[in-house]
Every structure is written in structure tokens, then in C-alpha cells.
Amino acid sequence: MASSDLEDLCFHINTKISTIKKTLQLRNIGQEPSLKSMLSKIGQEMVLLHDLLNKMETEVQQQEKLKALLKELQKSAEREQSEAQHLRENIPPHLPKPTQSRKDGDLYSSSLRDGLELSITGLTGKCEEQGKAGEPERAKKPTKEQRPIKEVALITAEEFESVPAYMKGRLTYDQINAVVQEMNKAVVGKYKILHQPLKSMSAPVRNLYHRFIEEETKDTKGGFFIVEADIKEFTQLKADKRFHSILNILRHCQRVREVRGSRLVRYVIC
Structure with missing residues (x-):
């Protein structure tokens, strides 16, 4: 056997022995009463640090989505500004x-x-x-100018943090805003029908139109509102316990308010 091979074997064995000694020393240290409390505190701090990192990662993802949304809004505003400028220059x-x-x-x-x-x-x-x-x-009457359809504004990250923990439960920021977007589909679908002339409606759409009119009250006149039947008609949402928990959060953030009457709950857009 060459001397170099013997030296390598000795070095390998010594390394293993050194590792075993360190492991035994660490095990003995962990069993000392004076150090157990310190090790326990270190373990708790590690758990808290892990939770904090998870929250930071979630916040970063939310901010990235918000940034992308703001970029889209900026592009839309720039297009509208360009069109307005063109109209102004070509009166x-x-x-x-x-x-x-x-x-x-x-x-x-x-x-x-x-x-x-x-x-x-x-x-x-x-x-x-x-x-x-x-x-x-x-002689014809001037056409009545239609008001733009009012939609529910998305919840901001700051508002989500201000919601009490008992309201949020396990709900996330993205889940709440996903429901807001689905509710807006119902609002837009309903009021597009209400803005149509009756002569252009099919029989099923005319039935929806008459239901919408019957559901209006003096408390909802002039505003925009939907009911659970509208959500079932225009979206895939289910009016379950999770949905009503999100509605509580939307009421807390002053996005909607409830108007009750005739065994019907109307969700009025604030």
C-alpha cells in the first residue's frame, strides 16, 4: 500500500472520530438543565421567524399583483388621455x-x-x-343619459390588515378580492339589462327585468344593488358560509350595505 493511501485513510478515520466526538458533546450540552431553557427559547424564536418570513412572502406577492394592476390602470388612463386629446384637437x-x-x-x-x-x-x-x-x-324626447354602472372597489392591503382577526379567519386578501370581482360581474350583468329597451329583450331577459324592478325599494332607488339571485344568475359563486363571511368584511370596509325587506336582502354598493 502506498504511503499516500495510508495517510488518506488515517485522515478519513480521524475526521469520523472528530465528528462523533462533536455530536456527543452537543448531545450532552442539550441535556444540561442550565441550557435547556435557552435551547427552548431558540426553538420558539425559529418558529416565529419562520411565520414572519411566510407573511413577508405573502405581502410581497400581494404587492406585486397590486403593482401589475396599477400598471394596467396607468396604460388605460394613458389611452383615454390620448383619445381625449385627439377629440379635443379635432372638434x-x-x-x-x-x-x-x-x-x-x-x-x-x-x-x-x-x-x-x-x-x-x-x-x-x-x-x-x-x-x-x-x-x-x-318631435322626439332627448335620450336620457345613462349613468355609469357603479362597481364594488377592491380591498386594499391596508384595509385587509385592519380587519379584525375573528372576521378574517383563514380568508386571504386574494380570496376576498376574487369574490369582489365576481360580485361586480353580477352588478354589470344586471344593470346592462335594466339599461336595455324592452322591445329588444327576449322573454327570459324580460322576466329578469321585471324581477329587478319589483325588488327595488325607496331605500335602494337611485343606487346600485344586487341580491343572491343575481349572484346565482351571473356568476359561479355559492352563497355559502364563506361567502357571507366575505360579505361581513365588505360591510366592515364600507364596500356594501344591507337593505332588508320582503324577505329579501339587498346588497347596496357604497
């Missing part, structure tokens, strides 16, 4: 008179979109001739 020099019929107004708007040039004077003259032929019969 037509002449507009139809208020007495012009809606039909001609639609024709004028369509011609603007198509890039065609129309003579406003000719259109006005045509309206005057139509007015002479039958002013009372052709």
Missing part, C-alpha cells in the same frame, strides 16, 4: 342645431366617423322642412 367647426332630428344627428355622427364631409346648412334646411310638415308628430 368640428360646425355642429347641428338642437332642433335637428335624432335621425339626422345619427347620420351626421356616422359621416364624421367615415371621414365624409356633410353640409350642415343642407341638413338644417332639411330639418326645417320636416318640421313644417309635422312638428308635433316628429
